[in-house]
Amino acid sequence: MAEFIPPGTRWIDLPAQFPMRRGGTLRGARMAYETWGTPAPGGGNTVLILTGMSPDAHAAANPGNPERGWWEPMLGHGAPIDTDRWHVVCVNTLGSCKGSTGPASINPATGEPYRLDFPELSIEDCADAAAHVVRELGIGKLACVVGNSMGGMVALSLLARRPGIARTHLNISGAARALSWTIAIRSLQREAIRLDPHFANGRYDDGHYPESGMRMARKLGVITYRSALEWHGRFGRVRLDADRMDDEPFGMEFEVESYLEAHARRFVRSFDPNCYLYLSRSMDWFDLGDHCAERPGAASDAHTLAGLESIRVEKALAIGAETDILFPVEQQRAIAEGLAAGGAQARLLSMPSPQGHDAFLVDYARFGPAVRGFLDSI
Incomplete structure (x- = not known):
């Protein structure tokens, strides 16, 4: 069990008792975040970044940590998210092992890591925790919520659960609900971890660690993060020496x-x-339509559309890669159409990038101008 917290991480405490959507309560929990730029009064120039499953809050270098961040080319002086204009907050998701409270954190009730005693985690919990960070930072209304991949799910939940929290939304390779294809892939990843003999029902340690299970889970993930076109172009049938x-x-x-x-x-x-398992499952459970359905898990296509239509933002852009098999561009199209039906000035930008789902992390020549153009327009 370990947490991997980058230097320069800052924290905000969650309420003393933080209720979880599917039951249970976190006590003494906290959220990790980092900031760039200077906030305007009330936070009117603040851009909130919500990440994919595995990144930490260190999206780019800053005075607290000069190391390169996971989204370095997109954020900083003169970058697409220009910190000369924007005050940027990046939050590490609840349930992670990168600073925010998660299964690898110490349970104050026992003095031991939570492990599988951590309450069931939902995307909605991640959204509520992010909303608390915004409130504690004194931000009245965000200029924009940017959500990447899983963060796109969290962003939609945040906007639905906290009406008026942001003026605009930028959804990058996100989705309003999980598809059966992605559920199947993530199910296999979790199975690989759980069936590793060293997993020991979540009670592994550094000496007895489910390394094989994690390796297989990651390999499955990486295969889906890129497209067949990308794999063929990079490797073809080249054999090892x-x-x-x-x-x-x-x-x-x-x-x-x-x-x-x-x-x-x-x-x-x-x-x-354990954090991998919890975060992976939270994505499978997510359907924005649950906000409109009679009970969680009972949402139909109509409920999902109604959930999108219920979100009130002035302007939105959904960006997707045409080669993305994990969060297909049809899901970003649904986001744009649903938000537009709710009254937003919303559109889809479909990128002919060969890098699949990971395009927003590597294809800066396409995604950078798109992000800059949207932010310049708000």
Whole structure:
């Protein structure tokens, strides 16, 4: 069990008792965040960034931590999210192991990590925790909520649950609900972790750690983060040199296998497995239509559309990659159309990027101008 907290992280305490949507209460919990730029009175120039599943709050270098952030080219002086104009807040999601309270955190009731005693986590809980950060920072109304991937889900939930919290919304490779395809993939990832003999019902330690399960889960994830076009263009059928091949039967033989293995090994010990399980499942459960349905999990297509129509923002942009198989561009189209039906000036921008779901993290030549153009227009 470990938390991986970057230098320069700041915290805001959640209420002494923070109720969770599916039952249970967190006590003594906190949220990690970082900031850039200078806030205007009331926070009218504040942009809130809500992240995907695994990033921390360190989106870019700042005085508290000069290291390169996970979204470095997008944020800073003269960048698409220009910190000379915007005050930017990036929040590490509730349930993470990167500073905010999650399964790897200490349970004050026992003095031990929560592990699987952490309450069931929902996207709505992540949204409520982010809303608390905004309120505690004294921000009356955000200029924009930016949500990437899972953060796009959290952003929609935040806007639905806290009417008036933001003027505009930028949804990047997000979704209003999980699709069966993504549920299937994430289910396999969780199964790989749970069935690792070292998982031990969540009670692993550094010496007995579900490394194989985490490696397989990460490999499955990475495969879906990029497109078939990207994989073929980068690796084709290039084989490993003889001295790099595995000696064991059916071992690694192709360059793409070596890439996946190296990528997975870098990730394995940098993210807590229990946190991975909780955050992964929260995405599967999410359907914005639950805000309109009689009970959670009973939302129909009509409920999901009604959930989007209920959101009140002045302007919105949904950006997606045409090669994204994890959060297909049809989901961003649904967001744009639903928000427009609710009265927003909303549109879809579909990018012909070959990098799939990860395009917003690597294809800055396309995504950078799109983000800059939207923010310049608000």
